[in-house]
Amino acid sequence: MRNTNKVFHLAIPCKDLDETAEFYQKLGCKLARRYDDRVTFDFFGDQVVCHLSPHQIDEQPKMYPRHFGITFLDREEYEETLEYAIKEELPFFKKPMIRFEGKREEHLTFFLIDPSNNLLEFKYYHEAAMAY
Template identity: 75%
Template sequence: MRDKNKVFHLAIPCKNLDETVNFYEKLGCKLARRYQDRVTFDFFGDQVVCHLNPDEIDEIPKMYPRHSGITFTNKGEYETCLRLAMDEELPFFQEEMVRFKGKPEEHLTFFLVDPANNLLEFKYYHDITMVY
């Protein structure tokens, strides 16, 4: 993981704290704090806070315009995450695929859906200069 001199923070809704903790811990995220209305995770070096708000859950998840995730710069770490998701039988929104095949921005990607229908994208660019 990268140095934590700056940590990105993302807050998302959840419908059930126990389901949320179970999902994110299976993904390898560390539970940092738990309160009656939210849980905070170390999400691959950044902070994700899932606020209990069952009225704000998307009934049908859509990739665009709202999703978040991780862009790996190490292919082995990407593959480890993919295997973990498969081994833990986490729900895929979209199986692994190649985007922009043959172009400089070609990358591997897959999407998971958490218990509150938040979409998580995981990707790896073959050319690291295309990450940003």
């Protein structure tokens, strides 16, 4: 289980700092810092740093193996985030779906895509123990 005194850190490439900042702030992430070559966000309690790297953008992103996101432990928070993404017209890579239907690890999920083709997954497991 996660200790609350730790913050996960993830660094990802971005092609444009302005559009990256706009996307993540529209998603509800707080802008923590901005420099000439990166922007740092509070991404649902963790740290995501988007480094300006326009020549390292994945032009044909795939869900697997590389994506990141949030696993909600509360279904209401998952549903609120989904409704917010729809309302704000955030770009979906994969619309909401059920994965592993009928199995213990069944979960609800959807994927967004940021302006630099980084994929973000948001999911909720019906059985909380399957989150890990």
